[in-house]
Amino acid sequence: MAEEEERRQEIEEVDCKTNDTTDMTFCMTNYHKGVLKMMSMMRTHHMLTDVKLIVSSETFEAHKLMLAAASPYFKAMFTGGLKESQCSEVTLHGICPSIMNRLLSFIYTGQIHITELAVCQILPAASMLQITDVIKACCIFLERQLSPVNALGIASFAEQHGCLELHKKANEFIMQHFAEVCQEEEFVQLSTKQLIDLIRKDELNVREETEVYNAVLRWVKYNEEERRPKMHAVLSAVRCQFLTPSFLNEQMKNCEVIKQLPACREYLAQIFRELTLHKRMSVRERIPKTPRVIYVAGGYLRSSLDTLEAFNLDTQKWTKLASLTIPRSGLGAAFVKGIFLRYWRKKQQPWM
Template structure:
């Protein structure tokens, strides 16, 4: 049984390598379905699973095409983009030859574009996950990158940012950790940044990407449909309502429809393929207002306002809720409110123990991690963890040093994965032995 467990883990963690082997193409339809149904399958994008299925069918298309319908039901198509699904409907010969598959894809496409909430869960690869925290401010902008290992609850220092920055936004996309915008506030060298850098967790190194259309300090950053969105922010005394999105495959940025209001230190999150921009500061007013962006029609729509105006809050999404944590309304806040995206209502939940603005929040294992920030007197290293089931906060492992204006995201620790997975591959294919925002205030 121990060998079977190791074999399963090997297959789950190295699915993309396994797909290149002849043995993968020799799997029966039932064996393939058993494999791709696994929650723990380690893929960066569900497109990888879909393409593996197509490869398997095309290996013996005459005898396998009729099996495609049952196999396709095991692919988590709900996490593909509408653009990709539409391309498959229009261009994929295998799909076009199977009317039932075409109808199924058309239904998924419709649900995605109508933002229908799915009961299908995202995959949870059985590899270490790490909370990465980048940049920040303490006396000057910082070039820190560190990772929190959830298993042993320790912080480790990683390759430093290319330039120090605070007020940046970060996100994890297709195997890389992105640092976007911010400000280099250093002695004799202070400027707002249009820089975008990409960190490779396997190589522990940074590479520059194409810059944004303009500098964006205290920017909101989120991922939707495989694209990286940079929302609002500011440059010197200019406050942006502009929004742009980055395509990592093309390495370019495209401006989309601007928001209704300029928003510095805005919080952003995505639920059901809708991008939400919440709070912020426009140079004269601190906002309680919020708006959402629909990619289908490239339009922003105002939604219900928060109960409290705030900028520099930590914002994240979990299930159907968007949580807004702390921030600043003339004083640092410990209050937390959440928006029910289905019922379109705001409600307060349990407050943090500490008041703080310019913190960073992220979600891991159904809990919210609120890290660092500024309480009006101190730059905090304190971490608090929110459990929505008990509606309570508990203390977490502190950051290595106090800071504000940093950003964070949860990443798969690919380096640890590769290092820890040395094992014999003989008979491994036998299925019987068997997947933020930041600101200063």
């Protein structure tokens, strides 16, 4: 009985609009899995295979029909009138055998195992063979791996292989976490053009422009002899008009890199003069895409409250934060340079 019930669950009645018991349509929910499993078994045992894929020193037997169904690359090869359509052996270049084995396994099972070490080989191979689902899986994997340590590398990798959505996500991560990204090895390995393109972005999430300035100095000092001549071009991409006069003055007097570059020193001196004369700025402030949040602190309900909550305007969701150390009502608050400040005149007394 249990076996019969299981079989019934595997059969879904598709056409049930009428009560006609003499005309029905059924869909076998596990049919596709069963066919794929059988095809995989047949490949393993070299049953009805009609093509051999030569990858380096290894040979993989497969079915042209399966390859063509899963990959536009193979479909064009076997149906487009190319000489390979008549061949029983096809040599593939630019793919290592272990990665080809994983891709063939996916074609026959719909499953693929991705690791940090293998993803950098799987994605280019899947792109070459145009196996879209594997490309998507690799992009999802890399998106979940994003961190300040690897975000720049993932963005470059995604751009190289035409993964536009992953490239967008990686760049958004870089913008949002610039303060951490600029401390990593990948940052100092950027080319001059890559660095300028990055620090010119309006969306760069920094509390102060000094973070961008100091990041540029770190980049120059990593290879000062070679990069010192490029400092002026890079410095022009920093929004130095938002540096304070005291900071600019300190840099002109004490920064060894600036002291050795008269053009850079004069550039900062000009900005210093403009700031002290309160001239109108010719550059606009950065506008990072940070969450829009309303904070609600304290309050009064028969007595002062210790609650602290945040409302995200973009997601329309409330979040309960750590309670105030002392219940307060009549609070004032400000958000300054990434720090939430709350203040009050005195502790509120219960209403009489």
